[in-house]
Amino acid sequence: MARQSLAARAAQSHPHLLQVFWYRYRRNRLGVFGLAIVVLLLLMGVLAPWLAPHDPYATSRDRFLPPLSPGHLLGTDHLGRDVLSGIIWGSRVSLLVGFLAAATAMVIGIAVGAISGYYGGAVDAVLMRITELFQVIPRFVLALLVVAFFGSGLGKLILVIGVLSWPQIARLVRGQYLSHKALPYVDGARVLGMGSGRIMFSEILPNVTAPIIVTASLDIAQAILLEASLGFFGLGDPNVPSWGGMLNNAQDYLRLAWWMSVFPGAAIALAVLGFNLVGDAVNEATNPRLREG
Amino acid sequence: MSAGNAGGGTALWQYVVMRLLQALPLLLGIVVINYLLISLAPGDPVTALVGDYPAPPEYIEQVRADFGLDRPLWEQIALYVLNVFRGNLGFSFANRVPVLELVLERLGRTLLLMLITIATATIVGITLGTLAARRPRSLLDTASTGIALAGYSIPEFWLGQLLILIFAVGLRWLPAGGYRDVRLELSGLDLWLNMLKHMLLPMFALSFRYMAITTRLTRASVLEIMNSEFILAARARGVSERRVFWSHALRAAALPIVTIVGYNFSFIMAGSALVETVFGWPGVGRLMYDSIFYRDYPVLLGILLLVSITVVIVNLLTDIAYAFLDPRVRY
Numbered sequence: 001m002a003r004q005s006l007a008a009r010a011a012q013s014h015p016h017l018l019q020v021f022w023y024r025y026r027r028n029r030l031g032v033f034g035l036a037i038v039v040l041l042l043l044m045g046v047l048a049p050w051l052a053p054h055d056p057y058a059t060s061r062d063r064f065l066p067p068l069s070p071g072h073l074l075g076t077d078h079l080g081r082d083v084l085s086g087i088i089w090g091s092r093v094s095l096l097v098g099f100l101a102a103a104t105a106m107v108i109g110i111a112v113g114a115i116s117g118y119y120g121g122a123v124d125a126v127l128m129r130i131t132e133l134f135q136v137i138p139r140f141v142l143a144l145l146v147v148a149f150f151g152s153g154l155g156k157l158i159l160v161i162g163v164l165s166w167p168q169i170a171r172l173v174r175g176q177y178l179s180h181k182a183l184p185y186v187d188g189a190r191v192l193g194m195g196s197g198r199i200m201f202s203e204i205l206p207n208v209t210a211p212i213i214v215t216a217s218l219d220i221a222q223a224i225l226l227e228a229s230l231g232f233f234g235l236g237d238p239n240v241p242s243w244g245g246m247l248n249n250a251q252d253y254l255r256l257a258w259w260m261s262v263f264p265g266a267a268i269a270l271a272v273l274g275f276n277l278v279g280d281a282v283n284e285a286t287n288p289r290l291r292e293g
Numbered sequence: 294m295s296a297g298n299a300g301g302g303t304a305l306w307q308y309v310v311m312r313l314l315q316a317l318p319l320l321l322g323i324v325v326i327n328y329l330l331i332s333l334a335p336g337d338p339v340t341a342l343v344g345d346y347p348a349p350p351e352y353i354e355q356v357r358a359d360f361g362l363d364r365p366l367w368e369q370i371a372l373y374v375l376n377v378f379r380g381n382l383g384f385s386f387a388n389r390v391p392v393l394e395l396v397l398e399r400l401g402r403t404l405l406l407m408l409i410t411i412a413t414a415t416i417v418g419i420t421l422g423t424l425a426a427r428r429p430r431s432l433l434d435t436a437s438t439g440i441a442l443a444g445y446s447i448p449e450f451w452l453g454q455l456l457i458l459i460f461a462v463g464l465r466w467l468p469a470g471g472y473r474d475v476r477l478e479l480s481g482l483d484l485w486l487n488m489l490k491h492m493l494l495p496m497f498a499l500s501f502r503y504m505a506i507t508t509r510l511t512r513a514s515v516l517e518i519m520n521s522e523f524i525l526a527a528r529a530r531g532v533s534e535r536r537v538f539w540s541h542a543l544r545a546a547a548l549p550i551v552t553i554v555g556y557n558f559s560f561i562m563a564g565s566a567l568v569e570t571v572f573g574w575p576g577v578g579r580l581m582y583d584s585i586f587y588r589d590y591p592v593l594l595g596i597l598l599l600v601s602i603t604v605v606i607v608n609l610l611t612d613i614a615y616a617f618l619d620p621r622v623r624y
Binding site for chain 2: 030
């Protein structure tokens, strides 16, 4: 009994790291708004089969029905498909590509950045030249070519976007490792006889996660935008409804059906906004330099 | 000459040469990546070099021989690099012109759109950002934050469609697309004004994101500078607040803004490709869209190559401009 209250008091005086984080995050109203958007999107994606009023592919003779038509809240497109259902199902592609492409970029970027920053010297020089090369090549054009050559399955899209998005993280992680490898705790680990791999990934990495999470969130937003752009160029996965693809269809019917453009585009903008706001808020909550203001 | 008396001019010159030398392997890397794409593409690599558009069989055989497609991979790469440096990027059968000629012509129109966009966005962005920084938390500051958030999140091509819906379809103020009115016989000033009218909407669609970036960065930069010690020192010396702002702070704050152009150039280019497609602006982006449709691969490869080279050049110019403006960079 006494021990329990002692533990409770200890917990009170030393709140868990996540509690501290949430306390700081919560104060950023825009960040909370962004988080709400992201959570709603996730729910929309997961619950798509139950939420969508129609099959997103079911064509009908009711072409170009305006919004608020009975049974079609956001209207229908040039093939009589329900726009709302397309948006709900489209969230799956955007989220899948966003998360998995960002994850791919993270893995490559962290590995390259860590090795480059930790070892320095010739390894660093070579890796940074390669990073620079990938930064210079216009991502969108290269992605377009790869998809045009190799086809546009969902898996390929994720891989292409991920592989083309890592340089930014690599640079960030490299900078962090450069400053951390000179700190006493890294010397300590070395004295204890830890191997380089262990120092890099289980000693330093946990200390540099905050900026990585921030970049990850912003990268998800970028990946969603890039996927939508490819979809708009008609290079999305043809087997799943996507927001970019819907805007591609809308382009030919702008004069006839404004709703084909307005609603899917708003969905993209909201999703990107959500992840951007979350990234900014995490940054503000974890970066002591930004806490004032 | 000892290091001590090497003047600023000499150091800058050395820096420029160094950056030029660093750009060379980058260019080579771009060409090699281009070729690896060709050879890794499924099917016969000659398809990637000629495109799927019907081409005469003699030409296909000639390409096979020119690019040594029956030789080992490294020889192919060497031949490809050689061909590229000779300016031979192949022939577009969908357009009936050499690829280099076609892409360069379109690149000019894209750069025209981009330059006007960059100029407008930079002026508006710096103005907004400076005003916001001078009065933090004012209505204007909040508004500029809102604009910035929207700019980061709204895809250019959707913004383009919205602008068409509002200004071309709804209000009928401006044309929905194209480069100029083809039905009118125009020349001189009238032609330029007509082009400008066609350029307004794509320019706005393209500049919004970029304006947002410039506004944010200017605001942060001015705020940081205004709180720095040399400003405090200037104020302590009794320099008037107006002078502190205009001739001390703004000059230092302008530095990072220079880099935005260079380091976002390839993103603006991608944005331009999308916006051109929305508005039917006959630039590189529109050409890309059409080439995908016709499976005109040599054109796509040519665009990747020339756009990458443009980005390298712009980055180089940015670094040099930065070094020129900021004496601390010269080492």
